[in-house]
Amino acid sequence: MEVTVLGCSSATPTSSRCPSGQVLSISGHLYLIDCGEGTQFQLRKLHINFMRIECIFITHSHGDHVFGLIGLLSTMSLLNRTTKLTIFCHPKLEEMLRPQIAFFCENISFELEFVSLRYDRPQVLQEVKTVYVKTIPLRHRIDTCGFLFREQKKDPNIKSEAIFKYGLTIADIVSIKNGHPYYDTMTGEEVDRTELVREAPEPKSFAYISDTIYYPAIVDEIRGVSLLYHEATFMSDLSELAAKTMHSTSRQAAQIAKMAEVKKLIIGHFSSRYSETDALEAEAQEEFPDTTAVYDGFRIVF
Amino acid sequence: MEVTVLGCSSATPTSSRCPSGQVLSISGHLYLIDCGEGTQFQLRKLHINFMRIECIFITHSHGDHVFGLIGLLSTMSLLNRTTKLTIFCHPKLEEMLRPQIAFFCENISFELEFVSLRYDRPQVLQEVKTVYVKTIPLRHRIDTCGFLFREQKKDPNIKSEAIFKYGLTIADIVSIKNGHPYYDTMTGEEVDRTELVREAPEPKSFAYISDTIYYPAIVDEIRGVSLLYHEATFMSDLSELAAKTMHSTSRQAAQIAKMAEVKKLIIGHFSSRYSETDALEAEAQEEFPDTTAVYDGFRIVF
Numbered sequence: 001m002e003v004t005v006l007g008c009s010s011a012t013p014t015s016s017r018c019p020s021g022q023v024l025s026i027s028g029h030l031y032l033i034d035c036g037e038g039t040q041f042q043l044r045k046l047h048i049n050f051m052r053i054e055c056i057f058i059t060h061s062h063g064d065h066v067f068g069l070i071g072l073l074s075t076m077s078l079l080n081r082t083t084k085l086t087i088f089c090h091p092k093l094e095e096m097l098r099p100q101i102a103f104f105c106e107n108i109s110f111e112l113e114f115v116s117l118r119y120d121r122p123q124v125l126q127e128v129k130t131v132y133v134k135t136i137p138l139r140h141r142i143d144t145c146g147f148l149f150r151e152q153k154k155d156p157n158i159k160s161e162a163i164f165k166y167g168l169t170i171a172d173i174v175s176i177k178n179g180h181p182y183y184d185t186m187t188g189e190e191v192d193r194t195e196l197v198r199e200a201p202e203p204k205s206f207a208y209i210s211d212t213i214y215y216p217a218i219v220d221e222i223r224g225v226s227l228l229y230h231e232a233t234f235m236s237d238l239s240e241l242a243a244k245t246m247h248s249t250s251r252q253a254a255q256i257a258k259m260a261e262v263k264k265l266i267i268g269h270f271s272s273r274y275s276e277t278d279a280l281e282a283e284a285q286e287e288f289p290d291t292t293a294v295y296d297g298f299r300i301v302f
Numbered sequence: 303m304e305v306t307v308l309g310c311s312s313a314t315p316t317s318s319r320c321p322s323g324q325v326l327s328i329s330g331h332l333y334l335i336d337c338g339e340g341t342q343f344q345l346r347k348l349h350i351n352f353m354r355i356e357c358i359f360i361t362h363s364h365g366d367h368v369f370g371l372i373g374l375l376s377t378m379s380l381l382n383r384t385t386k387l388t389i390f391c392h393p394k395l396e397e398m399l400r401p402q403i404a405f406f407c408e409n410i411s412f413e414l415e416f417v418s419l420r421y422d423r424p425q426v427l428q429e430v431k432t433v434y435v436k437t438i439p440l441r442h443r444i445d446t447c448g449f450l451f452r453e454q455k456k457d458p459n460i461k462s463e464a465i466f467k468y469g470l471t472i473a474d475i476v477s478i479k480n481g482h483p484y485y486d487t488m489t490g491e492e493v494d495r496t497e498l499v500r501e502a503p504e505p506k507s508f509a510y511i512s513d514t515i516y517y518p519a520i521v522d523e524i525r526g527v528s529l530l531y532h533e534a535t536f537m538s539d540l541s542e543l544a545a546k547t548m549h550s551t552s553r554q555a556a557q558i559a560k561m562a563e564v565k566k567l568i569i570g571h572f573s574s575r576y577s578e579t580d581a582l583e584a585e586a587q588e589e590f591p592d593t594t595a596v597y598d599g600f601r602i603v604f
Contacts, residue, residue, distance in 0.1 A: 012380050015346045037373040038340045044317045063376045063406045071339040074365045078314050096405055103398055104365045 001026050001151065001204045003227065005298040006042035008268035010233050010247070011064045013037070018296050019064035020269060022229065023048055024206060027130035027151055032056045033208050039068030040075050046297055051081050055126075057133075058089035058117075059210055060144035066093060070100050077109045084111040088125055090143055091116040119143040122221060128152075136221045138212035140246045146209040148221060154200035162196045204302055207262070210269050213243060214252040219260045226302050228257050232267035232293075235274075235283055250280040254287035265291040266300065303328050303453065303506045305529065307600040308344035310570035312513075312535050312549070313366045315339070320598050321366035322571060324531065325350055326508060329432035329453055334358045335510050341370030342377050348599055353383050357428075359435075360391035360419075361512055362446035368395060372402050379411045386413040390427055392445055393418040421445040424523060430454075438523045440514035442548045448511040450523060456502035464498045506604060509564070512571050515545060516554035521562045528604050530559050534569035534595075537576075537585055552582040556589035567593040568602065 002025040007018030019036025023043070030052045032039070043050040050072065059065055069087075076085070087094070094114040101108060117123065119137050123145075126133040129152060136146040155177045162168065166184060168176070176182050176197060181190050207222040210231035222228055233247035242249050248256075250267060257265035265288050270277055281293035292298075304327040309320030321338025325345070332354045334341070345352040352374065361367055371389075378387070389396075396416040403410060419425065421439050428435040431454060438448040457479045464470065468486060470478070478484050478499060483492050509524040512533035524530055535549035544551050550558075552569060559567035567590050572579055583595035594600075 012377055013343060013346070015343070018343070037370070038343060041315060041317070041320070041340055044315070061405075063373060067373045067376070067406075068339070071365060071369045074369070075314050092405075096402060100398060100402075103363075103394075104369075 001149075001206060001226070002299065002301045003206060003229070003266075004046055004048065005266075005268060005294045005296060006039055006046070007036050007296055008270060008294050008298075009036075009064070010231075010269050010271050011062070012272045013064070014272045014275070016275075016296070017270065017272075018042055019067070020059075020210065021068065022208065023053070024149055024208075026149055026204075026206070029054055029131055031133075031149070033147060034059055034065040034210070035068040035072060036064050037067035037071075040072045042296065043072075046299075051076065051079065051083075053085065054083075055086045055088065057125075057147050057208075058087065058093060059138070059146060059208070060140060060142055061090050061093040061096075062142065062211070065211075069097060070104060073097075073101060073108070073112070074105050077105045077107075081110040084113060086113045086115060088115045088117055090119075117143075117145055119145055136207065136209065136218050138209065138218065139215045140211045140213065144211060146207060146212070146218065146222075148205065148207045148225070150205040150225075151203035153203050156197035156199045158197055159195070162191075166191065206302075209253075209256070211247055213246040214248050214256070216256065216259060219256060222256075222260045222262065224261055224263070226263045227266065227300065228260065228262040228264070229266050229268065229294075230256055231269035232280055232284065233269050233271050235280055238271075250283040251287055254284035254291055257284075257288040257291070263290070264300075264302065266294050266298070267291060268294045303451075303508060303528070304601065304603045305508060305531070305568075306348055306350065307568075307570060307596045307598060308341055308348070309338050309598055310572060310596050310600075311338075311366070312533075312571045312573050313364070314574045315366070316574045316577070318577075318598070319572065319574075320344055321369070322361075322512065323370065324510065325355070326451055326510075328451055328506075328508070331356055331433060333435075333451070335449060336361055336367040336512070337370040337374060338366050339369035339373075342374045344598065345374075348601075353378065353381065353385075355387065356385075357388045357390065359427075359449050359510075360389065360395060361440075361448060361510070362442060362444055363392050363395040363398075364444065364513070367513075371399060372406060375403060375410070375414070376407050379407045379409075383412040386415060388415045388417060390417045390419055392421075419445075419447055421447055438509065438511065438520050440511065440520070441517045442513045442515065446513060448509060448514070448520070450507065450509045450527070452507040453505035455505050458499035458501045460499055461497070464493075468493065508604075511555075511558070513549055515548040516550050516558070518558065518561060521558060524558075524562045524564065526563055526565070528565045529568065529602065530562065530564040530566070531568050531570065531596075532558055533571035534582055534586065535571050535573050537582055540573075552585040553589055556586035556593055559586075559590040559593070565592070566602075566604065568596050568600070569593060570596045 006021035308323035311319035
């Protein structure tokens with residue numbers, strides 16, 4: 001899995017930070033999460049082939065998370081994309097986008113599907129062989145949800161030496177992969193599983209949590225994820241402003257990470273008042289040491 | 303007068319060129335012409351105080367000229383702009399923007415006025431003491447117009463030595479400024495005008511011509527302007543494609559400049575196929591030597 005940060009500003013972008021957007025590469029699939037203005041430029045600068053993006057997940061319909069959509073769709077159409085694209089978003093955002101698409105992307109070159117999100121409880125959005133995606137309802141000024149992306153457990157690999165030693169058939173291999181015991185046809189004894197298979201690595205997972213007030217109700221939903229992105233708009237001295245605007249502080253993001261026992265935390269969505277983010281990172285690290293404050297272009301493989 | 307280029311790509315932006323947008327500073331007024339995606343970032347990077355922009359002039363409603371509007375308006379409102387902003391554009395664009403503004407810029411902090419453009423003949427948009435602005439209808443795939451901006455002729459300055467020598471009154475000064483002759487009260491003879499006034503410098507003018515097929519009908523409208531910006535999407539070897547998509551070649555832009563006897567030509571709106579623009583510039587210079595191919599961040603004072 002790989003996450004690339006396209007933008008990490010909050011509502012008002014700065015000269016060094018674009019609005020929200022991240023690209024997740026998971027088991028060969030490319031997903032875009034949020035799409036602030038300039039997303040198409042950032043994708044280009046970071047050499048991400050945006051024609052390969054299969055789905056766009058929009059947390060909520062504030063401008064800094066969606067103003068890049070129409071430009072991206074328009075460019076995809078100008079470049080003659082033909083593969084289907086799915087956008088998961090609020091039904092009202094679809095209602096806002098449809099007339100723009102009709103007006104600006106005449107004869108759009110690809111199929112565009114909108115899937116409406118719900119915000120009252122978690123909703124499974126995808127459950128295919130390789131990937132599982134669900135929503136995590138958040139608490140912000142408007143309907144908002146985060147997303148949990150999880151690789152599906154991969155089949156174990158059958159060891160080639162075992163195939164030769166026991167003369168395994170296709171039926172045997174499928175049975176072993178499905179977890180059934182295997183009995184040596186010569187001796188009738190069960191063969192130790194470790195002799196037969198190499199287990200696939202543990203599936204990785206990524207939770208994207210933005211925008212939200214400090215909201216410990218999500219902890220069970222994101223427990224143990226490999227990587228958590230949590231918004232950290234302010235530092236703790238502005239916790240009242242954070243609560244009023246329904247955002248989180250850096251410390252609160254780290255507290256969530258700690259309670260959820262995640263493997264690593266990255267923070268973003270920084271207020272434009274912070275030209276440097278070292279202090280935000282340091283504050284979070286007091287609660288959760290393995291925290292990194294991201295920047296535009298930040299990339300992590302995990 | 304000063305022009306700053308925010309973006310000079312055509313429909314599909316590149317990693318080094320943003321979509322269309324220019325800022326004109328004229329007699330203390332700040333005008334934005336076209337507003338492609340990322341305009342607010344470019345304004346910020348180029349240290350242009352976008353809260354000072356008084357008017358936005360939109361040539362036509364293609365995405366690469368307008369996708370930055372909603373983000374810019376939203377940021378202006380978030381930063382609590384209070385002065386009125388006027389947008390000159392197609393009525394259909396207003397119709398597209400109004401619901402977005404209502405949805406994304408709740409309680410917008412400033413007065414926003416839309417002025418509908420017409421495309422069948424030139425239309426005077428502003429005629430105030432310092433500035434005169436009118437449209438120049440163009441020929442593109444949809445309703446499109448360019449804009450002519452002209453400083454108004456400034457009053458001459460009365461020489462202070464003349465004020466003392468002849469004991470000029472306020473009434474005398476107004477009369478002289480208005481071009482009337484002045485008679486020496488002692489001798490009764492007309493005083494030579496050059497002894498009384500220093501004439502103001504010739505008013506400067508700027509014409510912005512994008513997007514359009516080669517269209518010599520505009521020549522009379524832009525005759526003798528101090529600076530002409532003309533789109534040059536393609537080079538001459540693609541003149542058929544230019545005609546088909548209703549754009550101009552670099553050579554055609556220069557031919558217009560030559561016929562109109564403008565003082566200087568800048569070209570932009572380059573197709574993404576050109577990573578370098580030297581050849582476009584060279585082609586134009588064959589027709590009109592004083593041509594410059596612009597780049598994002600290009601600035602010219604004239």
